Every structure is written in structure tokens, then in C-alpha cells.
Amino acid sequence: MIILATNYAKVCANGGTPADLSWEAISEIPRVSLVMGPADARGQADLHVVLHGNEQLVKGLHLVIDGVNGWTAPSVVSGDLVEAQETPVFFKSLFQEGRLVIDIAALGRGTVLSGSGELASVRVPASVRARLVTADLRDATNRRITAGSLPSLPSRDASMAGMPLPTQVELLAARPNPFAEGTELTFRLPAEDAVSVDVFDVNGRLVRALVSHTYPAGEHLLTWDGRNDQGQSVGSGIYLVRMRTSAGEQSQKVFRQR
Numbered sequence: 001m002i003i004l005a006t007n008y009a010k011v012c013a014n015g016g017t018p019a020d021l022s023w024e025a026i027s028e029i030p031r032v033s034l035v036m037g038p039a040d041a042r043g044q045a046d047l048h049v050v051l052h053g054n055e056q057l058v059k060g061l062h063l064v065i066d067g068v069n070g071w072t073a074p075s076v077v078s079g080d081l082v083e084a085q086e087t088p089v090f091f092k093s094l095f096q097e098g099r100l101v102i103d104i105a106a107l108g109r110g111t112v113l114s115g116s117g118e119l120a121s122v123r124v125p126a127s128v129r130a131r132l133v134t135a136d137l138r139d140a141t142n143r144r145i146t147a148g149s150l151p152s153l154p155s156r157d158a159s160m161a162g163m164p165l166p167t168q169v170e171l172l173a174a175r176p177n178p179f180a181e182g183t184e185l186t187f188r189l190p191a192e193d194a195v196s197v198d199v200f201d202v203n204g205r206l207v208r209a210l211v212s213h214t215y216p217a218g219e220h221l222l223t224w225d226g227r228n229d230q231g232q233s234v235g236s237g238i239y240l241v242r243m244r245t246s247a248g249e250q251s252q253k254v255f256r257q258r
Contacts, residue, residue, distance in 0.1 A: 079118030
């Protein structure tokens with residue numbers, strides 16, 4: 001039995017879509033992303049935790065969201081996906097060492113979460129830059145769904161948030177750069193597109209395959225923690241970040257200083 005902690009979320013169990021939100025399955029493999037909703041008059045917004053690409057596979061999730069320092073008693077509630085399940089679902093959230101931890105699991109032998117959609121929402125300042133640093137997805141046999149653990153990508157869906165769409169594909173400058181522990185990579189898409197982001201050393205060898213997924217139009221934030229695909233921290237030096245989309249390639253240099 002999977003023991004996981006999370007908040008109860010809202011999503012349609014049969015893959016349906018709530019009238020006010022559109023959570024499309026934008027990947028054939030289950031994954032989790034963060035989507036920031038529009039800000040209200042007080043500068044507050046709902047940060048949505050969304051499960052994509054799930055039909056009858058995911059039983060439980062362990063999620064860790066960074067960037068919560070300074071939040072004042074944020075309200076975490078379950079989403080429609082959790083609420084719409086026909087079987088009981090375990091949902092718990094807690095703040096631990098400056099991070100928000102959410103655990104969710106379908107209770108009962110052989111049970112799984114049915115459908116994709118909103119797992120949870122968190123009321124936060126609209127200016128917050130939260131990052132999904134851990135997304136551990138498990139199936140009914142407690143095996144890790146490895147591809148679902150890849151994204152650490154908060155997405156700001158422009159169409160949902162009422163913001164103007166970007167006019168071109170753009171890979172923005174990494175921040176910070178140089179960096180010691182980690183650097184943030186932001187990219188913009190004018191329309192839904194398949195995106196891959198990889199990190200190479202100066203000799204052209206692949207260091208880290210960060211993401212390879214389809215993302216909606218809008219601005220997306222990705223974090224590289226300075227580790228390679230084996231989980232080892234890389235040495236000081238120059239690294240090349242390359243992004244590929246249907247529009248072509250864009251790249252930039254980042255500098256690791258330890």
C-alpha cells in the first residue's frame with residue numbers, strides 16, 4: 001500500500017473538464033505541472049497543481065513545491081480530480097523546511113486515480129515563483145512512473161490567466177548566471193508545442209536531459225539543479241543549455257561556480 005501525503009484536489013474522474021478550467025492531457029505519459037491563475041485586486045492568485053496524461057495509471061503522488069518561504073499561511077485545498085474519485089483518496093499537505101509537501105493516494109488494493117485534472121490549489125501572492133522540485137508518481141504496484149517525475153516546471157498558462165500570448169518562441173536568460181546551487185530557465189511559447197531542453201558540456205556531451213514534453217502557450221519556468229542524469233553534481237565550468245521546439249533551436253551558456 002502506498003502511503004503518501006497530499007491535499008485534496010479538484011478534477012474530473014472520467015477525464016472531463018470543469019467549466020471554468022481546462023486541464024488538457026498534454027502528454028501521453030502522466031506528469032504534474034504548476035499553473036498560476038489570474039491575480040485578484042489584492043495581488044493574490046491560485047496556484048494550481050495539475051495532473052496531465054493520466055487515464056488509469058497513477059495511484060499515488062508525492063509532491064514537493066519550493067519557493068514557499070514568506071507565504072503567510074497559504075490555504076491548500078483539494079481539486080476536482082480528487083473530489084470526483086469514486087473510491088476514497090488520501091490527501092495531506094504540510095510545510096516542511098520551507099517547502100510545501102503534498103501527498104495523494106487512492107486508497108484500496110489495486111485502485112488508481114481516474115482521469116487528469118486539478119489535484120490541488122494553493123492561494124498565494126501572484127508574484128510568487130514556486131517550483132515543483134519533486135514529483136514522485138507511483139502506480140498500483142508502487143512502481144515509480146519515472147517519466148512523470150521529470151518536470152519541475154511551473155507553467156503560467158496565458159490563455160487561462162487572461163494574459164496576452166507570447167508572440168514568439170523565446171528562451172530567456174538564465175537566472176542566476178553564474179550560479180552555485182541552481183539556475184532558473186524561462187521559456188515562452190506562442191502556441192502549444194513540443195519542447196525539449198538539454199544541458200551539454202563544452203565538449204558537446206549530454207549532461208542532463210531536463211524535459212521533453214508538450215506544453216501549452218505561455219511562460220514556463222524550469223530549474224536545473226546543477227546535476228547530471230545520474231544525479232551527480234557537476235563541476236565548475238561552462239555548460240550549454242539547448243531548447244528545441246517546432247520553430248528550431250535556441251541555446252545559451254550558463255556558468256557553474258562551486
